[in-house]
Amino acid sequence: MAIVVFLFFIAAAFLAVALIGPYRLYWRARPRAAGQPSETALAVGRVVAFAVAGVVAFAGCSAQEAADRGAWTAGEVRKASEDAAESMASDPQIRRDPADGYTSLIEAAVREAGEGQGPTYRVSVERDGDGDGDGHSYVISADGSKVCMHVTEVKSAQGGIFVPEAGDGHGSIATYDLTATVEDGAC
Template identity: 65%
Template sequence: MAVVVFLFVIATVFLVIALVGPYRLYWRARPHAPRQPSDGALTLGRVAAFGVAGIFAFGGCSVQASIDKGTWSASEVREAAEDAAESMANDTQIRRDPTDGYTSLIEAAVVKAGEGQGPSYRVSVERAGEGHDYEIAAGGSDTTACMHVTEKKSSEGGVFVPGADGSSNSIPEYELTATVDDGAC
């Protein structure tokens, strides 16, 4: 953040130089001094000062944008978690690994929902307790969101898996609903 402030301070200094034109004021006070630059040279210097101010302002904005891309805000974490909850409710799911629960599914949904908001590699989803509560955090954000997932057996049945002996088994599918709250679970 200090780099951004420094770049904007430098841009402001060059903007003041361009607007005030201290060289013009100096040479107007000494109208008959030798080697006085022409008005065209003074104008060119002011235009160059405006250009340098613009370059430093653009640099400050670019650095600030890259800082914003590298971190998640609390509202971005919450919004991505809510979008993930909605996307999970759209499709039925097969029950996941009992130790993992729906952690990997939620993490993938949050990463997809949060594209462009922050770095996807800094998304963390951890199961809280034995139930279906999950803490969602993203790098750079001091806050977490808590997602509570409720599963209900799908009325459509499940996935039929044929057996080697000609029998068929069914793996049940579940409809998921999720709610998102701020803070830890």
């Protein structure tokens, strides 16, 4: 972040040189015989100062954008979690491992929903406790920002997935409709 501030400070200094032209004030105070640069040379110097200010400001903006891409904000974590909750609710799911719950499903959905908002390798999903009778809570964290997702499951009215000789002998595995809510902070 310090480099971004430094680059914008340098850009402002060059912009001031281009607008005010302290070199022009210096030469006006000296007598004509002192070998002043021509008006064309002064104009070219101003154009160069404007160009340098523009290039340095562009570098500052690029550095700021790179810093933004390298970290999650609290709003981005919440938005990606809400998008993940919507995507999980759109399709029936197979019941997951009781120890893991829907941790891996939530993590994959948050990473997909947060594509381009921050580095996906910094997303962490942890199951919070054993859950209550109507669902489980998961803490989603990235770069110090945390949200709580509460997931409830209801046996799907669509039935299940047909797999010969699976499940309870009827040849299908039950699917569940998920409902998820997202709250700021840890659970």
